[in-house]
Amino acid sequence: DAGVIQSPRHEVTEMGQEVTLRCKPISGHDYLFWYRQTMMRGLELLIYFNNNVPIDDSGMPEDRFSAKMPNASFSTLKIQPSEPRDSAVYFCASSLEGVQYFGPGTRLTVL
Amino acid sequence: ELKVEQNPLFLSMQEGKNYTIYCNYSTTSDRLYWYRQDPGKSLESLFVLLSNGAVKQEGRLMASLDTKARLSTLHITAAVHDLSATYFCAVDNSKGGSNYKLTFGKGTLLTVNP
Numbered sequence: 001d002a003g004v005i006q007s008p009r010h011e012v013t014e015m016g017q018e019v020t021l022r023c024k025p026i027s028g029h030d031y032l033f034w035y036r037q038t039m040m041r042g043l044e045l046l047i048y049f050n051n052n053v054p055i056d057d058s059g060m061p062e063d064r065f066s067a068k069m070p071n072a073s074f075s076t077l078k079i080q081p082s083e084p085r086d087s088a089v090y091f092c093a094s095s096l097e098g099v100q101y102f103g104p105g106t107r108l109t110v111l
Numbered sequence: 112e113l114k115v116e117q118n119p120l121f122l123s124m125q126e127g128k129n130y131t132i133y134c135n136y137s138t139t140s141d142r143l144y145w146y147r148q149d150p151g152k153s154l155e156s157l158f159v160l161l162s163n164g165a166v167k168q169e170g171r172l173m174a175s176l177d178t179k180a181r182l183s184t185l186h187i188t189a190a191v192h193d194l195s196a197t198y199f200c201a202v203d204n205s206k207g208g209s210n211y212k213l214t215f216g217k218g219t220l221l222t223v224n225p
Binding site for chain 1: 142144146152153154155156159161199201203211212213214215217218
């Protein structure tokens with residue numbers, strides 16, 4: 001298996017622009033997680049899905065963030081409008097029975 | 112709210128030495144995970160500890176879990192430079208059945224010097 005796939009790997013955008021991050025989980029995994037990692041705040045869980053249904057979005061920082069999982073093999077995390085404080089590495093992870101497998105991450109820089 | 116505390120947060124050690132990283136958590140859980148992250152890379156699963164008294168070993172690393180003390184340890188034996196990385200512990204939030212939501216510690220940055 002190719003593992004969790006994320007795209008893009010790097011994104012540089014200007015404040016106010018819309019950003020869409022993409023994730024393809026490992027086939028057969030029924031949980032999908034979105035995390036954000038920064039030096040200041042560490043690794044934060046933003047939202048997670050079970051069988052494509054959002055279970056807990058309490059970690060989503062504000063209404064500018066939204067996530068969808070239209071099918072078992074694809075999820076998006078959208079930021080609109082983006083702000084410099086959103087600069088971070090965003091990880092997607094998937095799991096079947098506990099162990100979470102992380103994707104390579106998307107490094108987002110908002111200027 | 113589940114809190115997970117690791118210590119130390121920074122660890123500089125010499126090759127060949129032994130050391131232990133500690134992971135304390137605040138509420139009942141019997142599922143704990145250890146991950147490794149190399150600089151600029153993703154997180155890689157190292158160990159899964161699923162019951163009280165569980166012990167797992169891989170090479171120079173050994174992890175254990177004491178659910179009564181709410182404590183896990185990651186012991187490093189005869190450290191080598193290749194072990195330099197950030198190590199995270201993560202605890203399953205759920206009680207009883209699992210929703211597999213994890214709370215991560217802040218990580219321990221380990222540097223092994225020659």
